[in-house]
Amino acid sequence: MQLSWLKKEFHLNLRIHPIGVVLAVLYALSYWIARGTSVDQFYLPAGVRVAALLLAPPRYWPYLIAGEYLFFAQARFPLIEKYGLAWVVIASAVLMPTVALIVHAHRRLMASNNESWLLSVAVLAALSVSLLNQGLAYLLMPTLHDAVSWTGVARYVIGDYLGILIFAPLALLWTRRHVAYVATRGWSFALPVSLGLIVLLGLAAMRLPESNAIAKHSLHLAMMFPAIALTCLYGWRGAAVSVVTLNLTIGLTLQSTGLPGSFDDTTFLSQQILAVTGTTLLLLGSTISHHYHRFKQRDRLGNRALDLARISHLASEQDMRERALHMKRISDDIDTSFSKAVEWLKERGHHAPAMDMLRSNLAHSLQFREQMSLVYPTEIEYSGLYVALRIGGIAEAWNATDRIARPLLAGDPCQLSLGLQLAAYRSLSDAVGLLLRSEHGYLQIRTRCGKRGDTRGIVMTIALLDPTRRLTRSTAAQAMELLGGRVLAYGGTVQCRRNRIRLTLIEMPVTYRVPSGLSTDQIMPPAVL
Known part of the structure; x- marks a missing residue:
């Protein structure tokens, strides 16, 4: 005691x-x-x-x-x-x-x-x-x-x-x-x-x-x-x-x-x-x-930042995909309404106004779908990057400029992930748009998909057809600022040499997973190839 x-x-x-x-x-x-x-x-x-x-x-x-x-x-x-x-x-x-x-x-x-x-x-x-x-x-x-x-x-x-x-x-x-x-x-x-x-x-x-x-x-x-x-x-x-x-x-x-x-x-x-x-x-x-x-x-920490940047880009693509699907539903409703109006005019004998309305609707519907394809290229999910570049809205937009030669596309982009194909599509679109605005003359686009060891990637070159010309310093600086973020997130590089911009994107494994919310696979569904 x-x-x-x-x-x-x-x-x-x-x-x-x-x-x-x-x-x-x-x-x-x-x-x-x-x-x-x-x-x-x-x-x-x-x-x-x-x-x-x-x-x-x-x-x-x-x-x-x-x-x-x-x-x-x-x-x-x-x-x-x-x-x-x-x-x-x-x-x-x-x-x-x-x-x-x-x-x-x-x-x-x-x-x-x-x-x-x-x-x-x-x-x-x-x-x-x-x-x-x-x-x-x-x-x-x-x-x-x-x-x-x-x-x-x-x-x-x-x-x-x-x-x-x-x-x-x-x-x-x-x-x-x-x-x-x-x-x-x-x-x-x-x-x-x-x-x-x-x-x-x-x-x-x-x-x-x-x-x-x-x-x-x-x-x-x-x-x-x-x-x-x-x-x-x-x-x-x-x-x-x-x-x-x-x-x-x-x-x-x-x-x-x-x-x-x-x-x-x-x-x-x-x-x-x-x-x-x-x-x-x-x-x-x-x-x-x-x-x-x-x-x-x-x-x-660097890999985590790159993973988060890629996830952010994919989330942005998912948002644009939803917008494109919503625009498609609106376009389908407009087409249905025009079809009903055309049929109503034909039933009452107004064939000429009906045909004029039909032709006008087809032209505007085509333009609308081209713009919708620029918002989000749905062709990538089903046929790959190269199909989207050849028949998508971006191809029509490039053809309308009369300054871009036929793109030279090599390799099989379907071996790349959907996220990398989307990043390549956006980077190529931004680079071509920059050269169209800032430089004169014709452009030539070359891409090649391939594999080296266990690494897959794509190399894209956007060059002026005139080999004697050089990119201006302001154009090169804008290219580094505009393209650097997305390319860096995919382990690639941006190079501005002489008359061309050269982009390299590499398939990067995800080393960091978001602790809550959607994963990368859930944010962007796999492509149907």
Whole structure:
């Protein structure tokens, strides 16, 4: 009853999770195995500690602290008489909480696309743990004051840092496994080849005698080049995998007694260079991946804008289609009314006025249908773009100008989507209209539909028949402004060269779907071909 207020205020929950107990035992076992294969300059338990904190949710961190204390309890209990109870208890209890606080301080940075924060965690963890170990040894073990030195601190810092670079990048790779990254096309074989080359060079260096230190260090430096290649191709993922491979290849060849104080002077210089190189590679890889994700985000936004532009154009075409159908119904009603009036006049013997009315109605009905075809070319839905250009209202309008030669149409437009055919129709109509208004002389229209690889499209050229003439600057500027928006929405280009306008439209896949309302397929029904 006395502690009820405390539980109410602080929401204490002392329930022990079985998963947490298993996690603590596994962590203690992993720490013990890593400690047995480590030397001071290559301290794997430091990497196990950081990797466990990165992989486990914060609610399980107390179990990790308990697991590490469990290992130190069985490892340092026999040392109580030699070094004292204070050192065994305090030095074993402060390391994991300190690193946990460092990782927790970086939790906000972990949500970003830049993985350079991992180096900050590695540096701070290595410095903090090394200073705590040496400082507590100096304070709590007066008989070992001479063993504590800045040289030892530097050696432990490098060892902890290299150990962290072994396991922490792998843990981060696992947590970011769902984030997509595509390497340069055609270079998928680079990963196994580069990793294999790193291992071969490391094994070759291991076989050299200790007297040939220069050649051994040269091979260690040569291992950096495949790592650099992987970093450039795969970003921070390539850097993480290559740095881990470099550290393991060099570190596992070190001679270890499994006891504290194991050290290999011969390889220490190479490991110092490796620490600097690994840091540089991870920074470079993080920068590459950061800019890659920014590029992909901008690319997605650009594709979304193009999709929305195409959907907007198709919605406008659907509106004009409805207007054209409404105009057709009006035209049919007018024709029916004229037919009834003609029949009424014939029944009463007024054949001449009836025939005049019939001829007038036919002429006006033809003109009305031509204008209706210009509003929306229904022929495209049933016969394709080229039929609409040859027999539709636009063909009559072009023939009436007496300035346009017979169009040269090549390829099969029926292989293109209805949206692309409509965009080509509107672009061609606008370009011809612009040249008719702004330039003098005859025009020649050429189009070609085709396929290159998996890409389908159409190329249209509207040129002045006189090859010695050139388009004026004002005409070229108007063409870019008038045609650029629709052509860009379909992944094409507008080019004004010498005496011609050249348009290219490409079949673009829809990469963004409107979250609500009509889809592209619903806005514009497929053509009946």
